[in-house]
Amino acid sequence: MSDFRLQPANTLIVGMTGSGKTTFVNQYLLNDEVVACRFLFDDLNRMWPRLRLTPCYTLKDLEASLGTRWSVFQPMRAFGGDTKAAFRWWCQWVFHCATRGPGKKLVVVPELWRHCTEDSIPQELALLAQAGRELNVELVLDTQRPEALNPSITGQSTELVCFRLMSHEALRAVEKLWRDCGVVCTRERVASLPLGSFLAWNRLSGGSLSGRVF
Numbered sequence: 001m002s003d004f005r006l007q008p009a010n011t012l013i014v015g016m017t018g019s020g021k022t023t024f025v026n027q028y029l030l031n032d033e034v035v036a037c038r039f040l041f042d043d044l045n046r047m048w049p050r051l052r053l054t055p056c057y058t059l060k061d062l063e064a065s066l067g068t069r070w071s072v073f074q075p076m077r078a079f080g081g082d083t084k085a086a087f088r089w090w091c092q093w094v095f096h097c098a099t100r101g102p103g104k105k106l107v108v109v110p111e112l113w114r115h116c117t118e119d120s121i122p123q124e125l126a127l128l129a130q131a132g133r134e135l136n137v138e139l140v141l142d143t144q145r146p147e148a149l150n151p152s153i154t155g156q157s158t159e160l161v162c163f164r165l166m167s168h169e170a171l172r173a174v175e176k177l178w179r180d181c182g183v184v185c186t187r188e189r190v191a192s193l194p195l196g197s198f199l200a201w202n203r204l205s206g207g208s209l210s211g212r213v214f
């Protein structure tokens with residue numbers, strides 16, 4: 001029988017703006033100590049100030065950050081406003097890093113809706129999503145738009161963490177995600193979650209829990 005604990009846990013965090021997603025991700029990153037390296041794409045400067053990290057602006061910075069186990073990429077200086085090119089380049093670099101050694105690599109992409117839609121996903125990100133088992137890569141993704149998720153992401157997600165959602169499209173999309181997880185939960189319950197509170201399901205174990213980050 002397979003040991004589910006050995007499965008890479010791709011984590012998908014959904015919730016409206018201000019609901020607690022980034023706070024959850026930060027706590028998750030700080031709690032998981034057995035990690036070869038954490039990779040963060042932070043073009044919006046949402047994470048590194050809160051985590052008190054120094055962002056990397058160049059390939060040289062990125063390579064040097066590996067030894068600290070915290071690698072945050074701020075692409076503005078190297079790529080200007082071309083976030084798309086920056087993101088693809090970074091995914092490729094992370095993939096390459098993941099092939100270099102053993103140990104868990106946590107790959108964090110905030111606001112995933114900016115990089116993929118239901119119909120399209122950068123190939124480099126799809127590769128990372130599929131790399132889990134072989135390269136020990138775990139994705140930690142958050143989005144306020146669960147209706148704009150690509151099947152290569154939802155198909156690979158083992159943990160679904162749901163903060164408050166309000167829009168009709170988002171609630172409908174998240175309802176479909178639960179159904180796929182075999183979970184029964186009403187839209188009303190998600191729409192009435194207090195900010196900072198979440199419901200989470202593990203797709204592999206079938207386990208669920210509720211909690212709060214603030």
Ligand SMILES: Nc1ncnc2c1ncn2[C@@H]1O[C@H](COP(=O)(O)OP(=O)(O)OP(=O)(O)O)[C@@H](O)[C@H]1O
Nearest residue numbers: 015016017018019020021022023024046050144214
């Ligand atoms: N160091 C901090 N910097 C900014 N906000 C913080 C910080 N610590 C706690 N917060 C609070 O966290 C709440 C927002 O939570 P969080 O940033 O986790 O939400 P989010 O779901 O990621 O929202 P967004 O869509 O804006 O990214 C705000 O009420 C904010 O005041």
Ligand SMILES: [Mg+2]
Nearest residue numbers: 021022046110
């Ligand atoms: Mg956020």
